Amino acid sequence: MKTKHLQPHQIAEAAQLLKQGQLVAFPTETVYGLGANALDSQAVNKIFQAKGRPSDNPLIIHIAQIEDLAQLTTDVPPLAQRLAEKFWPGPLTLVLPAAPTVPREVTAGLNTVAVRMPNHPIALELIKTAGLPVAAPSANRSGKPSPTRAHHVSKDLENKIAAIIDGGPCSVGIESTVVDATGPEPIILRPGGITFEMLEATTSERLTTIAPGLHGTRANLETDETPRSPGMKYTHYAPQAPLYLLTGTWEEQVKKLEKIQERIEKSKEKIGLFISEESFRIISKKSNHRIEKGAIPVIQRAGSRENLKDIAAGLFDALRAFDETEANLIIAETYPTHGIGLALMNRLTKAAGDRIWNEDN
Incomplete structure (x- = not known):
């Protein structure tokens, strides 16, 4: 056809x-x-x-x-x-x-x-x-x-x-x-x-x-139960590379990003970052020349943390864009769950399959 x-x-x-x-x-x-x-x-x-x-x-x-x-x-x-x-x-x-x-x-x-x-x-x-x-x-x-x-x-x-x-x-x-x-x-x-x-x-x-895959909500359906709505049971929204989520306050996430940046610059690992404009500004000040030269192979800038609607609107486009890069692992910032943030974090959590980033990853 x-x-x-x-x-x-x-x-x-x-x-x-x-x-x-x-x-x-x-x-x-x-x-x-x-x-x-x-x-x-x-x-x-x-x-x-x-x-x-x-x-x-x-x-x-x-x-x-x-x-x-x-x-x-x-x-x-x-x-x-x-x-x-x-x-x-x-x-x-x-x-x-x-x-x-x-x-x-x-x-x-x-x-x-x-x-x-x-x-x-x-x-x-x-x-x-x-x-x-x-x-x-x-x-x-x-x-x-x-x-x-x-x-x-x-x-x-x-x-x-x-x-x-x-x-x-x-x-x-x-x-x-x-x-x-x-x-x-x-x-x-x-x-x-x-x-x-x-x-x-x-x-x-x-x-x-009920938001399956989102921490703090009612539990997921059992595997043999027919879901009452699309998006309740199966893995969704996943890019080709495994996606990991940062946890903690925004300030704590930025500190983790700075350590990840140092790790990438030393090891040249092909790690992608899905981060806010605010976080990008901070880490780019720390090592602006390296970022411009591509020491970090992929950065998708999600938008401002002050406007979660924009981040949500660009989420799937950004996840798909990683598939066109050399990134073999993706790390994403997380966001408050008020307003559209609840839906945004539901999608990010399901895309990550509940994977959380830690220094041993």
């Missing part, structure tokens, strides 16, 4: 491919999605084949208007209705009771279905033009960093899918927040662009967070 590379004005062609049961990658405000007709089980199966995705990992269905929920769920609880009215279109996914019309391939055999309305003109127009709900996980090979640019999709899925719509970079850069709205109290199954604080300000119910 030869993948077509489409521009935004070619949405009608992409919509026709979806109607024909083909796979189309398209931009959303979070990451690029790999779309198929959500009500066509054969089309949905193609998603799992193209991504190499485990079949027990449920998919998110994308819709263009709240009325579309009627064919996907048997009930929209008052809590879910309030959250949808507040945050849709936007990076919020709601887990709801599944209607019989939803194929089990989408739900992974669960009695619930995950639905969201993306806040991106291309995504909304594609869904409206196709006239069907679109199941769409991230448009990457399973386990790799999610794609936030069209060329990321091409790198992973070229000639495995029918088309890619190039809509430029994604603005949020991290997948949607997933909230289970089936019970009396909302549960965050995956943190994302809609933060804990934003949800807490919207609902009077007690809000619980």
Whole structure:
């Protein structure tokens, strides 16, 4: 199969491919999605084949208007209705009771279905033009960093899918927040662009967070349990080189970075650093001429620690960029878990597989 590379004005062609049961990658405000007709089980199966995705990992269905929920769920609880009215279109996914019309391939055999309305003109127009709900996980090979640019999709899925719509970079850069709205109290199954604080300000119910791979939260699912949401069970977001996380206060992390820099300059090890602008300024003052000459083979500057939204938006692009370098090990700074920081640290922790850097590494 030869993948077509489409521009935004070619949405009608992409919509026709979806109607024909083909796979189309398209931009959303979070990451690029790999779309198929959500009500066509054969089309949905193609998603799992193209991504190499485990079949027990449920998919998110994308819709263009709240009325579309009627064919996907048997009930929209008052809590879910309030959250949808507040945050849709936007990076919020709601887990709801599944209607019989939803194929089990989408739900992974669960009695619930995950639905969201993306806040991106291309995504909304594609869904409206196709006239069907679109199941769409991230448009990457399973386990790799999610794609936030069209060329990321091409790198992973070229000639495995029918088309890619190039809509430029994604603005949020991290997948949607997933909230289970089936019970009396909302549960965050995956943190994302809609933060804990934003949800807490919207609902009077007690809000619980489950963030697998993030320290201080409820435990991961057992290995034989079907996850209730994407991103809950399997390794995700990992670059090719092993990723290690720094711990401690920012000041403590900077001291560790200075020792790592000294180690690199002595040993010439091919270590990559994913660090903030503030940390870069400090270590570059310590050894500016060496950094300019490339004694440290790769430095990806994440952005300012004062703006975690920017760091989150560039996270997956930076992790993918390391794959194009000689770095055979990556060390990343860590960040506070308020606001978007919770989602940022969830992704970094899962990308690292819980690996923590220490001087013996």
